Amino acid sequence: MRKFINLTRAVAVLVWTAGIAGAGIVYDNGGPVGVTGNGFSIASPARVADDFTVLNSTVITGVGFYFQNTAGITGWSQDVTYAFRNDASNAPGSMLQSGQGLNVTATNSGLPWCCSGGNAFAVSFDLQNPFSATGGTRYWLELSGATGGPAAYWITAPGNATPKGYSNGVNQTDYQFAFYLTDTSQAQTPEPTTGSLIGLACLGMAVIATKRGQKSV
Numbered sequence: 001m002r003k004f005i006n007l008t009r010a011v012a013v014l015v016w017t018a019g020i021a022g023a024g025i026v027y028d029n030g031g032p033v034g035v036t037g038n039g040f041s042i043a044s045p046a047r048v049a050d051d052f053t054v055l056n057s058t059v060i061t062g063v064g065f066y067f068q069n070t071a072g073i074t075g076w077s078q079d080v081t082y083a084f085r086n087d088a089s090n091a092p093g094s095m096l097q098s099g100q101g102l103n104v105t106a107t108n109s110g111l112p113w114c115c116s117g118g119n120a121f122a123v124s125f126d127l128q129n130p131f132s133a134t135g136g137t138r139y140w141l142e143l144s145g146a147t148g149g150p151a152a153y154w155i156t157a158p159g160n161a162t163p164k165g166y167s168n169g170v171n172q173t174d175y176q177f178a179f180y181l182t183d184t185s186q187a188q189t190p191e192p193t194t195g196s197l198i199g200l201a202c203l204g205m206a207v208i209a210t211k212r213g214q215k216s217v
Helices: 002-020 194-216
Strands: 025-028 039-041 047-053 058-073 081-087 092-100 102-112 119-133 138-144 152-157 179-182
Touching: 025 058, 058 102, 081 119, 092 119, 092 138
Parallel strands: none
Antiparallel strands: 025 179, 039 152, 047 138, 058 119, 058 152, 058 179, 081 092, 081 138, 102 119
């Protein structure tokens, strides 16, 4: 009986991990630079964009970025508008998709930002509609539409080999922006996966084997 309980627990862990295996970050542009960094306004009508390329084709359902303003997080209405654009010679091109960020959450990251003291806030939101990104293709993520309180800033990230970010159509030659993209919404309930189905099959086999063992005693 004890062996059966232990096996059941092991299979339960397998099912749980298989259910969350599809979630994850598919692109990470880095976190905030800190006291040596900067921030650019995404308060309407300002627009800020940075590029990304996913390794493999995927469906993006969530965005995370780092945010702050001159009065801390206080006053921001926690609203944000996003857009995905194609690449036009290392600059944001035509719009492919846009929408309003859903289920917006903001958490104190504990990481400092450049201006007026305080820490950067890690903000995440779900896309209004999933965005299908082709692997190896450069796209641009654009954020805007923040309202309430003082200017809302998208915080910069350490430089990397990708093109620099844009603010209101102007190339910010010294800056890139802190953000990441996910392929599974945080609010979404994981669907059954192949791994979970295998786990359930193993559980059924364990039950049969246990019953047979009991009969032979």
